[in-house]
Amino acid sequence: MNRLSHVRIVLVETTHPGNIGATARAMKNMGLRDLALVAPRVFPSGEATARASGADDILAAARVCRDLQEAIHDCAVVIGASARLRTISWPQFDPRECANQVSADSAKTAILFGREHSGLTNEELERCHHLLHIPCDPEFSSLNVAAAVQIVAYELFLATRQRSVGEKAGQAPATAGEMESFYGHLERTLYDVRFLHEKKTGPSVMRRLKRIFNRAMLEKKEIHLLRGILTAVQFRKRPQV
Helix, strand or coil, X not given: CCCCCCEEEEEECCCCHHHHHHHHHHHHHCCCCEEEEECCCCCCCHHHHHHHCCCHHHHHHCEEECCHHHHHCCCCEEEEECCCCCCCCCCEECHHHHHHHHHCCCCCEEEEECECCCECCHHHHCCCCEEECCCCCCCCXXXXXXXXXXXXXXXXXXXXXXXXXXXXCCCCECCHHHHHHHHHHHHHHHHHCCCCCCCCCXXXXXXXXXXXXXXXXXXXXXXXXXXXXXXXXXXXXXCCC
């Protein structure tokens, strides 16, 4: 059994096809198979195939997605790799902590790696439950995206050698698609009740609310309960005939 079958590597807007090939090679070396590419500049590519060095099956099975939502819609856990610390801090892992967490759970997990020169945007990181930071020498902290994947993949491989991944106890976790739909419902309701009333401050408030709910790791039944509450609130706000 492939103990890492629940893990998806997601490359966002990769510029150089060689990095896609090198990522596929790193994945195959460490037992990862699920690769998603969000709007790559060039793919398929002979350079990607050459850099894959025998991991052609990973490239052939890779899914090219229009946007991040398509790449993670069925994932319950989303982890974003970033070299930079952000103004609003996310719960943070180093590669070993990330591997221990991911290997202990069978929930579908996406690990995101951003653009070569600018990484993931704040908006993309808002979709994540955790931030993954790879410590580097501060005098030269520019880590190639394929090298970053190799480090994380290696830690995942080590973590699974001595751990059997079992199904998470309790109810099934909510997917990224279900969470995004809930956030849309929540935002509409907050405007309806005038808790949010300025376009200028609304995004900032929603960003913080997303952090709260992402940290809670909500289950499907909990999402249904919360959306039921929102629907009841919206109903009470409608004019009564």
